[in-house]
């Protein structure tokens with residue numbers, strides 16, 4: 612019935628994207644949505660509150676096969692991680708009023724979610740709700756799984772993190788400091804370097820854009836070499852790190868953002884050091900570790916409450932700001948976790 616429908620603003624992907632994504636690859640559209648879950652379905656209808664801008668969304672803007680995530684469908688709303696409020700539910704585990712976070716929130720005001728079992732119900736609400744797009748959501752779990760599960764860290768080890776001030780990197784560095792490691796991060800602006808050193812407590816940080824010789828920069832900060840590299844960028848940085856790894860070092864390959872907009876990926880020259888230095892280099896996807904989420908919350912919520920961990924967010928208001936926010940990840944415009952507010956609860 613007409614009165615059960617409300618207008619629904621959306622961000623639509625125009626077509627598959629080549630090269631760097633642009634705002635004009637996405638268009639704004641207003642449609643309508645039925646305000647009830649279809650009879651007999653186990654879907655949930657949600658009001659979207661916070662959207663997460665994530666580098667991996669770039670993969671979904673190209674036509675890919677055999678990836679761990681599906682491509683977006685041109686002409687349809689972009690989807691991604693987000694926080695939402697349940698308005699109607701056909702699923703026994705969710706009821707009206709529940710707050711949830713998950714990976715298939717539409718870039719629109721209201722979404723009908725047909726895979727609610729992939730969503731987490733939000734229990735703790737005495738923290739900013741936007742945290743469930745960052746420290747208490749997918750990026751937080753990525754930092755946790757990548758650092759504790761993949762890197763096998765030990766007190767006193769020498770840790771290097773690239774894209775260190777971002778959604779994931781800022782947490783890896785703080786986890787490593789809490790464990791008593793020596794931590795250095797790289798990032799792309801002076802403001803980010805200040806954050807790393809003065810807010811997140813990194814021992815050192817450098818602006819990779821100002822270093823002509825990344826190998827020399829790493830030797831300056833790690834005269835004895837690197838035990839753990841938390842890889843977020845790939846390309847030339849990975850090559851330089853390989854020259855500086857210590858015996859039995861570990862490289863957790865979380866992301867390679869420098870490669871995401873290239874038509875052809877760059878080659879890596881120094882892989883022979885994996886043998887010489889007996890290095891374990893391991894890629895991982897956070898989804899494989901979601902069973903650890905309750906354990907992660909038990910660790911991180913007290914850290915937040917006791918002020919032992921800080922989390923910097925870059926929050927923009929309004930669905931119409933989302934394309935600019937997403938595109939900005941690839942030029943380093945975001946300072947901290949990039950979040951878009953669609954509606955306040």
Ligand SMILES: NC(=O)c1ccc[n+]([C@@H]2O[C@H](COP(=O)([O-])OP(=O)(O)OC[C@H]3O[C@@H](n4cnc5c(N)ncnc54)[C@H](OP(=O)(O)O)[C@@H]3O)[C@@H](O)[C@H]2O)c1
Nearest residue numbers: 666753777778779798799843865866867868869896897943
């Ligand atoms: N494996 C997984 O399951 C998983 C899950 C989440 C994220 N990730 C990956 O983790 C990495 C960090 O994600 P995030 O959400 O924390 O993003 P983020 O760091 O908050 O944002 C991306 C940052 O990457 C840096 N960057 C952009 N282009 C670059 C380039 N060409 N070279 C070097 N740095 C560049 C920019 O910072 P600067 O100003 O410092 O350049 C930008 O701010 C990404 O590679 C992402 O794909 C993986």
